[in-house]
Amino acid sequence: MADVKVPVLGESITEATLGEWLKKPGDAVKLDEPIASLETDKVSVEVPSPVAGVMGDQLVKVGDTVAVGAVIATVGEGGGAAAAAPASAPAAPAPVATGEQAGPGEQVRERGADAAALSPSVRRAVLETGVDPSTVQGTGKDGRLTKDDVVAAAAAKPAAAPAAAPAPAPAASTSGGRKEERVRMTRLRQTVAKRLKEAQNTAAMLTTFNDVDMTEVIAARTKYKDLFEKKHGVRLGFMGFFVKAAVQALRDIPSVNASIDGEEIVYHDYADISVAVSAPQGLVVPVIRDAQSLSVAGIEKTIGDFGKRAKDGTLKMEEMKGGTFTISNGGVFGSLMSTPIINPPQSAVLGLHRIEDRPVVRDGQIVVRPMMYLALSYDHRLIDGREAVTFLVALKNAIEDPTRLLIDL
Incomplete structure (x- = not known):
């Protein structure tokens, strides 16, 4: 097992907030592939995997404050994607069976090696819009996907609206109840x-x-x-x-x-x-x-x-x-x-x-x-x-x- 540590973040910056896990336990990871995104005072920083292998335990939760040098996860050293295949094999039929019910988070993970090319802002846009990134043509450098590409793709799929219309969820909001949402400040x-x-x-x-x-x-x-x-x-x-x-x-x-x-x-x-x-x-x-x-x-x-x-x-x-x-x-x-x-x-x-x-x-x-x-x-x-x-x-x-x-x- 190799420890994944918070990298040096810059002069005078000693801690950050875990903004997002880019890999889940059991996922195959490559050497230097981003597995987590950290939010510092000014920018988002991706944490790369120190070895090729299989994602192990996640030792901190999204929103937790972590110090430079702290261990936030482990990666089992092995043959990368090949080593992860047996572990993920039992889960393989599930996405096939659920088909269109797979969420945007799963769509990001299913892209495999391409997921490493998605920046934190693009991943966030994918999760918010529900767009399948594998169906969007990137306009960034070397064909990389940008946030604008995801937003444009979401705006260009009106066909999704009728499908969502029959859902009974809106009826819940007719009760007259007032809702509040508390979101931790970045x-x-x-x-x-x-x-x-x-x-x-x-x-x-x-x-x-x-x-x-x-x-x-x-x-x-x-x-x-x-x-x-x-x-x-x-x-x-x-x-x-x-x-x-x-x-x-x-x-x-x-x-x-x-x-x-x-x-x-x-x-x-x-x-x-x-x-x-x-x-x-x-x-x-x-x-x-x-x-x-x-x-x-x-x-x-x-x-x-x-x-x-x-x-x-x-x-x-x-x-x-x-x-x-x-x-x-x-x-x-x-x-x-x-x-x-x-x-x-x-x-x-x-x-x-x-x-x-x-x-x-x-x-x-x-x-x-x-x-x-x-x-x-x-x-x-x-x-x-x-x-x-x-x-x-x-x-x-x-x-x-x-x-x-x-x-x-």
Whole structure:
């Protein structure tokens, strides 16, 4: 028997929560095949099998907290799938007999070697939607299945609805009883809640607003998006413009890019921009390193990669540490205006919102323009109102006249 231990999870991280068992006792496992998924403060981490053989005892339950180095399961060393065949043989007729009654969890396991290719977020989507992953064509790298593939497959099977309609389950809800469900907070959600509350308790937080006319940026994107994608292999979005504009404004107003450490102010001559990305387990904030040295194409490629890997649950811990300034785009979800909360130890966060046609006055005439509200939340202990407003105005000027980004104004 070989012990399965919690691997080293990263600097200063000493424990995690068991999020999901990917193998059950008696299942065949290969060397380095994932058998469990752990939830840390920031990302999901898969625990590989140390040997090839048969899954043995599971020593902890889903939801339990486990320390680095702790033994969570055992694997019987042997011939891998061949060794597991006798153990699983008695159970083989059951799936054949039950046929369509097999649940999505069983469908994931029945894929055998392919199950190792499913990320935690995809497995969760399979369990929630009941989609058979073996029937879905993956669109990810090397044909891997993504969460979006599973969701799309679930939406595209209306035939399943009539079959479920005759079920008597809905009748139970007509009793008028009120139901509650208690779900344990994920480790990520606990950490987010703790850090955001600490920011409110520590920083003298204030938010200032401005709006920006997106006409010129939209025109530039429309004109060059096809050529941009053809040359760089990535779509031209608005975040590339905003990150470039923010980097330029941070250089002019260095206190917005600084942080407080005890009784000292730490100024950074680089811009590591944290970008808020939505993931299945919650919001994550990976960092674009040295954004001041990247082109718009480099920024867009980095953000696109972060977004894809956030959905797959494959972001690394070190990719979410050390940012100096954060940009959060709530506009993709339809937000009109918000007051974002600082990401400690940073001193400021920029909130972007949805683009909306609004009447504005230009040259004495009322015209309709695509407008966006900008919000800068900042730590008033370090950043004065004058500096905050100056930063937003510099950002606004760069977005309304993108040529400024080219000639460094």
